[in-house]
Amino acid sequence: MDYRKLAERLLPGNYPAPESYETLYPPRNLPPKTEVTRLAPSPTGFIHLGNLFSAIADERLAHRSGGVVYLRIEDTDLKRKVDGAVEAVISALKYFDVKFDEGAEIGGDETYAPWYQRQRAEIYRTFAKKLIEEGRAYPCFCTEEELSALREEQTKNKEITGYYGKYAKCRNLSEEEIYKNLDAGKPFVIRLRSLGDPENKFKFHDEIKGDVTVTENDQDVVILKSDGIPTYHFAHAIDDHFMRTTLVIRGEDWLASLPIHIELFRALGFALPRYGHHCSLMKQDGETRRKLSKRKDPELSLEFYRKEGYFPRAVKVYMLTLLNSNFEEWYLKHPDADLNEFPFKADKMSKSGALFDLDKLNDISKNELARLDERGMFAFLKTWADEFGTDAQKAYFAQEDKLLRALALCMGVGGKKRRKDFQTASQAVSLLRYFFERPETYEECRVPDQIRRAVLVDFDKTYDASDDAQTWFGKVKEIAARHGFAAEMKDYKADPAAYCGSVAEVAEILRIAVTGKANTPDLYTIMQILGEDETRARIGLGTK
Numbered sequence: 001m002d003y004r005k006l007a008e009r010l011l012p013g014n015y016p017a018p019e020s021y022e023t024l025y026p027p028r029n030l031p032p033k034t035e036v037t038r039l040a041p042s043p044t045g046f047i048h049l050g051n052l053f054s055a056i057a058d059e060r061l062a063h064r065s066g067g068v069v070y071l072r073i074e075d076t077d078l079k080r081k082v083d084g085a086v087e088a089v090i091s092a093l094k095y096f097d098v099k100f101d102e103g104a105e106i107g108g109d110e111t112y113a114p115w116y117q118r119q120r121a122e123i124y125r126t127f128a129k130k131l132i133e134e135g136r137a138y139p140c141f142c143t144e145e146e147l148s149a150l151r152e153e154q155t156k157n158k159e160i161t162g163y164y165g166k167y168a169k170c171r172n173l174s175e176e177e178i179y180k181n182l183d184a185g186k187p188f189v190i191r192l193r194s195l196g197d198p199e200n201k202f203k204f205h206d207e208i209k210g211d212v213t214v215t216e217n218d219q220d221v222v223i224l225k226s227d228g229i230p231t232y233h234f235a236h237a238i239d240d241h242f243m244r245t246t247l248v249i250r251g252e253d254w255l256a257s258l259p260i261h262i263e264l265f266r267a268l269g270f271a272l273p274r275y276g277h278h279c280s281l282m283k284q285d286g287e288t289r290r291k292l293s294k295r296k297d298p299e300l301s302l303e304f305y306r307k308e309g310y311f312p313r314a315v316k317v318y319m320l321t322l323l324n325s326n327f328e329e330w331y332l333k334h335p336d337a338d339l340n341e342f343p344f345k346a347d348k349m350s351k352s353g354a355l356f357d358l359d360k361l362n363d364i365s366k367n368e369l370a371r372l373d374e375r376g377m378f379a380f381l382k383t384w385a386d387e388f389g390t391d392a393q394k395a396y397f398a399q400e401d402k403l404l405r406a407l408a409l410c411m412g413v414g415g416k417k418r419r420k421d422f423q424t425a426s427q428a429v430s431l432l433r434y435f436f437e438r439p440e441t442y443e444e445c446r447v448p449d450q451i452r453r454a455v456l457v458d459f460d461k462t463y464d465a466s467d468d469a470q471t472w473f474g475k476v477k478e479i480a481a482r483h484g485f486a487a488e489m490k491d492y493k494a495d496p497a498a499y500c501g502s503v504a505e506v507a508e509i510l511r512i513a514v515t516g517k518a519n520t521p522d523l524y525t526i527m528q529i530l531g532e533d534e535t536r537a538r539i540g541l542g543t544k
C-alpha cells in the first residue's frame, strides 16, 4: 500500500517536517534531576479536590527540584468547554497557594506555548500524518452502531472489549476499499496500528506505585477523531514530549491506559517521561469506602472551601497529610515552618486510596486558625466576607476596634490557652453576630421565666458599666443570693435542695439575654465590648 499517498489523502496539505518541532520546542535548559511537571485539566468549570491533590504534588515536585510546573488546558472535548473555566482553575488553585510558572492565562516562558490543546491542531495532525505515512496509523470507517454491536458481542463472549486484533476490521482494509470509502465521503477516524501482544508483560516503574506489571497494548486506539481533533492519549503524548515534561503525575484511573501511552510514545519516537499515578480520594460511607462523588459530596468541589471560608493553609496541611505519609510527623516537629520546606517525595505518596474525612479537616482548621492573632484573623475573615458575606456581616468590619476586641476574646488571645471556636470564616463570622446584632433567637434557659425576669430586672438596677470584673461578679453573686440561688458553687454542691440553682444559672440568664447563647466566652468582657447602652437594651428586651 502506498502509505504516503494515503496520508496525503487523509490529511491533505503541507505540514511542517515533524523533526522541526524538536527545534521549535527544544529540550529545556535545566540542570539534571530538575522536574518539569504539569497540571492538565479539562476546562469543565468544575474544579475539584482531585485537581488540588494533583496540583500540590506537581507544584511541590517541580519546585523542590528547582524545576517548572505549567498549566495545560485539555480542551479537545468541545462539548465540555465552559467560559471562564480556565480562570476558575487558576484562581481556585491560587487560593491554596499553588502557583504555576507557565501556562494558559499565566504566560511565563512562551517557548512551549500555546497551552490550549485546541490551538495545537497542526502539531497533532503533523504527527498523525507521519504515523499514517509509516503505516503505523490507518483510517477506520466503522460507525457508532458497528462499534457498539462489537462491544456487545465481546461482552457476551466475555472477551476484552475494544478495537483490536481480529476485531479491528478496518486495520486490514485493502487500498481499494479505503479509497472507495473515502470517495463515498464516509467519515473516518485515525487509529494507531498496534504492534503489541497482550501475552507480553513487562515491569514498569511508577514513581508513586513502585514497580507495576504492564501488559503490552494491542488496542488500535483512536488518535484523531472524525473532526480531526486528537484524543487524550495522542495529545498528551505529543504535548508532554514537546512541552518537555519529565514527570507526569495523574490519577490512578489512567494507569489502565498506560500500555497505550507507552506504545504511542514508542511509535512517535519520543522518550517516555516518568509517570506517577496517585490514588483517588475516598470517602467512608457507612461500611464502605467509595470515591468522592460530584453528585453526593459538596466537599469534592474546590468552590465549597472558598464559600465556607476554609483557611487555605489548613486545607493544604490536610492535603499534604493525605499526600505524603511522613508529612504529619514532620509537621508535628515543625509546626511553624513554611510548608514548602517539607521534603515532599513522590515515593512517599500513598499507593492506595486516601481517605478524605471532613471532620479531620475541621480539626486541622481549628488548630490552624488558633495560631493566628486577632489581626491575622480579622484580615482572613474580611477577605471572606467581602466576597461571600451578607451586607450586615460586611458592616462588622467597619467597626475595626470592636471586632478586634471581640476576636481577641473569642480566640483567647493573651489567655492561658487559646480557644478553638473558629473552624471556617463563615462559621466564625456567624459566631461573632451577637457583638454586632441583637439576638434573633434565644437558646433555652434552664430557669423558670418568672425568676429569670426578676433576675434581669435586678441586674439592670445594679449594673454599672465602669465596674471592674471582680466587682461585676460580686454583684452577680449578690443577685444570685437575693433570688434563691447559691452564690458559691461549693454551697450549692453541699446542699442542692436548699437552692433553686447556683450562680452559674444566674450567669446563664444574663448570657442568654445578652447574646442569645448559653455558651460564650467571658460575659463581663462581652458586655464591655457591647458598651453600657447596648447591654442595658438587651437586658431590657429579656424582661419583656
Ligand code: GLU
Residues within 6 Å of the ligand: 039, 040, 041, 042, 074, 236, 248, 249, 250, 251
Ligand atoms: N485531562 C486529563 C484529566 O483531566 C489529564 C490527565 C493527565 O494529567 O494527564 O483527567
